[in-house]
Amino acid sequence: MLENPRNKQSQQNLLNEPSVHKYVKLGYHYMISNAMYVSLLPFIMALLKLFAYHHYDPITLASLTAFVASMATLYFALRPRQVYLLDFACYKPQPYLMCSGETFINQSMLTNSFSEETLGFQKKILEKSGYGPNTYVAETLLEVPMKQSIAGARKEMEMVVFGAIDELLxxxxxxVKDIGILVVNSSMFNPTPSLSAMVVNRYKLRGNILSYSLGGMGCSASLIAIDLAKRLLQNESNSYALVVSAESMTLNWYGGANRSMLITNCLFRLGAAASLLSNRTSDRRRSKYQLRHTVRTHKAADDEAYKCVFQQEDEEQKVGIALSRDLMAVAGEAIKTNMTMLGPLVLPFSEQVLFVANLVGRKMFQMKMTQYVPDFKLAFEHICIHAGGRGVLDKIKKNLALTQWHMEPSRMTLYRFGNTSSSSLWYELAYSEAKGRVKKGDRIWQIAFGSGFKCNSAVWCALKTVDSSKEKGNPWMDEIDEFPVHVPEVAPIVL
Known part of the structure; x- marks a missing residue:
């Protein structure tokens, strides 16, 4: 098993460097990170001396006390409400919905939609996907012939959405009557009435609930939904927000020959997640996490980014989702922009100084130096990267110099559950919990990217140590000892 690096994470990272350099950098981080506290010492000493050598009359002291109290009251009254995550749940489908690579290819053959060439291409995609044999697909896609219908898609969504919510409740x-906000996101299936109305109807939620259905927002929609719920909770008093993330496969099977559209057939799998947020101060003690930051990046103003994941008809008028050759480059740029916005909020001051110094040297003084990539391992104990595909995970690991331990939740989620779209981040966090890795005070970074093109981040702080032995409803618990498994590296597929 890989060693848990959460204790003194930054020191451990530095200890892996050459002996002289590691101690210099370690001393630098300590000095810069604590510079503010050191600089405050003279001011505090001067204040203490001031009060020691001067005597104030009772009226002056009372006025000063009242002023400080009023300022403190005003601060606490006007500051945004804190948002807590009570808990979350991930849906685990029944075993009869498992679909190995062999089963997938056999089902594809039985549709009579594909030539030998297109079947061979899909087989290569599956071999290089990093998927294991036990991912899940919609029931309709396992039937012969496939029954693609709105009724089937509704049944699929009811199964995964209600399953996740039931577990969460x-x-x-x-x-349910205490839930004042509901946000449901599904990119590809948006019926009338909406999916949020479907949830309200099933659980008989109250009539004045703030209800939203987010559609067409891709694999990063879960964090968009979390951000929306956070903003609503900061303007509501004593309320709960239910956020549900799911995707439907039933109506989105592509039966043509366009390679860029066949990839989505191979990669998307069945899953859903539900989370319950609260702005009640009294809920802090029983919540798992506190939401610290949400950062959203949208690149649709650029035509290349806008069209890199695009639903359209092919030459035979068959509808599918086309993935552009530029997808990796677009994703990389979106992630880079998002991290640039996130960095000042989470990175230690020492890393920010190094980044700014490097930027000034390159841009202002035209110095020949490589761009400095901040060490985000100093800011987080756990990193959940959307399990959208093996290639993106490999690239992020390399660019951020992440360890196998940091990548394990994302890689194992991709292996066990596949790309479940926006809900994948929650399967990854559930993996870390099942492994007993989440300790009180740990910082968690969720980052997801998807069509639009968008990249979004959420930062959480663990309010308690998650005891894996007491976890109920975690989709990993009955098999967690089998992970991690080795997934051999392979060359990327060429469209």
């Missing part, structure tokens, strides 16, 4: 014990 059982874990938290929250009454």
């Amino acid at each position: 059982a874990k938290t014990g929250v009454k």
Whole structure:
């Protein structure tokens, strides 16, 4: 098993460097990170001396006390409400919905939609996907012939969405009448009535609930939904927000020959996640996490980014989702922009100084030096990267100099559950919990990217140590000892 690096993470990273350099850098980080506290010492000493050598009359002291109290009251009254994550749940489909690579190819053959060439291409995609034999697909896609219908898609969504919500309500014990906000996201299936109306109808949620359905927002939609719920909670008093992330495969099977559209057939799998947020101060003690930051990046103003994941008809008027050859480059640029916005919020001051110094040297003084990539391992103990594909995970690992341990939740989610679209981040966090890795005070970074093109981040702080032995409803618990598994590296597929 890989060693848990959470304790003194930054020191451990530095200890792997050459002996002289590691101690210089370690001393630098300590000095810069604590510079503010050191600089405050003279000011504090001067204040203490001032109060020691001067005597103030009672009226002056009372006025000063009242002023400080009023300022403190005003601060606490006007500051945004804190948002907590009570808990979350991930849906684990029944075993009969498992679909190995061999089963997938056999089902594809039975549709009579594909030539030998296109079947061979899909087989190569599966071999290089990093998927294991036990991912899940919609029931309709396992039938012969496939029955693609709105009724089938509704049944699929009801199964995964209600399954995740039922598990969440059982874990938290929250009454449905106390839920004041509902956000449901599904990119490809948006029926009338909406999916949020479907949830309201099933659970008989109250009539004045703030209900939203987010459609067409891709694999990063879960964090968009979290951000929306956060903004709503900061303007509501004593409320709960239910956020549900899912995707439907039933109506989105592509039966043509366009290679860029065949990839989505091979990669998307069945899954859903539900999370319950609260702005009640009293809920802090029983919540798992506190939401610290959400950062959203949207690149659709650029035509290349806008069209790199695009639903359209092919030459035979068959509808599918086309993935552009520029997808990796676009994703890399979006992730880079998002991290640039996130960095000042989470990175230690020492890393920010190094980044700015490097930027000034390159841009202002035209110095020949490589761009400095901040060490995000100093800011987070756990990193959940959307399990969208093996290639993107490999690239992020390389660019951020992440360890196998950091990548393990994303890689194992990709292997066990596949790309479940926006819900994948929650399967990854559930993996870390099942492994017993989440400790009180740990910082978690969720980062997801998808059509639009968008990249979004959420930063959480663990309010308690998650005891894996007491976890109920975690989709990993009955098989967590089997992971991690080795997934051999392979060359990327060429369109």
